[in-house]
Amino acid sequence: MLRYITSRLGQSLILLVIVSFIGFAVLTLAPGGPLSQFALSPGMTQEQIAKIAAQMGLDRPLPVQYFDWLRHLVVGDWGTSYRDGQPVLAVIGSHLFATLLLMGTATVISVSLGSAIGIASALRRGTAFDYTMAVLAMVALSIPTFWFGLIAIYAFSLQLGWLPAGNMYTVGDGSVLDYLRHLILPAVVLALVDVAVWSRYMRTSTLTVINQDFVRTARAKGLTRRRILFRHIVGNSLVPMVTLAGLQLPTVLGGALVTETVFTWPGMGRLFLDSLGYSDYPVVMGLLMASAILVLLGNLAADLIVALIDPRILLD
C-alpha cells in the first residue's frame, strides 16, 4: 500500500511539473504576453514598456524566468492582483468556497440521480426505459450548459417566479433557506451533464457486477432481490465510479465556470471571467494553475480511495 501511495504521489508530482510547463508557456508564449495590457494603453512609449519588462524580470532568459516563477509558485507567492493589489492566493481563496459549494451540491445530485438511473437501466436492460434513458443522456450531453441555464432562468424565475435568477443570497437575508433557494437552479443546471455521464457508466458498471459469481451465490443462498441489490450489487458497482468522479473533475470545474457566469454566482469561474475582462494576468494564471492542481489532487484522492476500498488494485 505504501509503495502504491509513493508511486502515485510521484506520478502526480511529475504531472504537476508538466502542468506548470504548460501554464508558463501559456503565460509567456501567447502573443502580447504579460505586457499586452501596457502595450495597449496609448501613453506608453517603447522605452517605458522595456523598463517595466526589466523591472518585472521579463528580459531574462526564459528558463531563468520559469524557475523563478516556479519557485514563487511553490512557496505560495502567486503575485498580486493588478485590480486591487490583493495577494492572488487570498483572492482565489475567497472565491473557493462558493465554487466548492456549487460543485459539491451538483455532485450529490448527479451521483444519487445518476446512480439510480444507471442501476435501473442495467436491471431493465433492453426495455423501453433503458432505451429512453440512453437517448435522454445523449441529449443532455449535447445541451450547452450555459444555454440550459438561461432557459432554466427564463422558465423558473422569470415565468414561474419560483426561484431567484442569480446570486448566492439576497442582501439582508442570511437565512439558510435563502441560500438554498439560490443554490437549487445553478446546482441542477451544473448537474445535468454529470447525471448523464454518471448514469451511463453506472449502467455498464452494474452490468459487469450482476454477472459475477458472488451475485449468483447470493441468489443461490436465497437472499431477497432487495438485499442482493443493496448489499452486493450497488456497493461493488460504485467502486469504479470513484475513479470516474476524479476523472470528471475538470468537466465539472469547467461547467461550474460557465454556470457561475449565467447565474452571477460569486465563485472561481466568475472571478476568472472578471479577471480576464480586466487583463488581470496574475489572477488568471493563478486560477488556471489552481484548477489544474485541484484536478490533480482530486484524481490522486480518487485513486487512493479506490485502493483503500478495493485492495485488488494494488496487485497490478
Place this chain on the structure above:
Amino acid sequence: MTAMTTEPARRPPFLKSRALRRFVRHRLALVGLVMVVLLSTACFLGPHLLAYDELSIDLRARFAPPFSGAHIFGTDPLGRDIAARLFHAGQISMAVGFSVMIIATCFGSVIGVVSGYYGGRTSAVLMRVVDAFLSFPSVFLLLALAAFIQPGPVMIALIIASTSWMEVARIVEAEVKSLRNQDFVQAAHMLGLTGRWIMFRELLPNAIGPIIVAATLTVARAILLEAYISFLGYGIQPPLPSWGNMLNGAQQYLQSAPWLAIVPGLAITIAVTGFNFIGDGLRDAFDSRTQEH
C-alpha cells in the same frame, strides 16, 4: 513489396462492410444524420432563400417576435433578421467544428501512433503530457488562450483544437499498442520497412474505426466549446455571427425577447445532438464487442 504485406482481411472496404449495415440499423445514428443534414442544408441554402442578409439592420423592426411577420425567427436588438444570422452563423460554427476535428484528429493520431509504436520512455513522456493537458478544465485553458491571442475564426479553431486532441491520442495509443505485436507488423519489420511506413501505412489504417468515432464526437465537442467562448465574448467576434455570439447579450433580454436565447441554443443543441448520435452509432458499428449484447 506491398503485395506481400497486404493481407486481404486487413482493411475491409468501409462502404461495403458490415460496419455500414450496422450503422444503418442503428436508428438513432440515422436520426442524427438526418438532423445534421437538414441543419447543414438550411445553413447553406437558407441564406439564398431569405429576403434579408445577416448584417442588414432594420431599426423599425427591432425585437420582432418569431412567426409574426416578415422575419420568421424574429429580429434581434438591432433589427437584424435572426434566421439569416442563424444560418450564416451555422456555416461558421460548423466550419469551426470541422476544422477543429481535422486538426485535433491529425495531431492526436500522430501523437498516439508514435507513442503506441515506440512504447517505453517515448510513450511515458507523451502520455504524461496528454494527462497534464487533461488536468486543465478545457474551458479555463480555452478562455485564457482566447483572451491572450487576438481571435479570428482560424485562431479560434486552432485554440479549440489545442484542447481537443488528447482523447484521440489516448484512443490511438491504446489501439496501436494492441496491434503492435500482431503478425502483419512483425512481417513488415522483417521486410525491413521503416518505422514511419509501419506507423502510418500499417498501424494507423487499422485504427481507423476508433479514430472516426472520436473525430465525430470531436465535431460535437468543438461546436459546444466554440459556443461557450463566443457566448462569453472571447470567441468569434461580431459582426461575424456564430451560434455562440448570437447568445451573447441574450440574457439581458430574457424577459422581453426570450427568442433571442431560444433560437440559437436550439440550433446548437440540434447540431451537437446530431453529431453525438452519429458518433454513438459509429461506435456500435465499429466495435466488435457490442455485437455480443
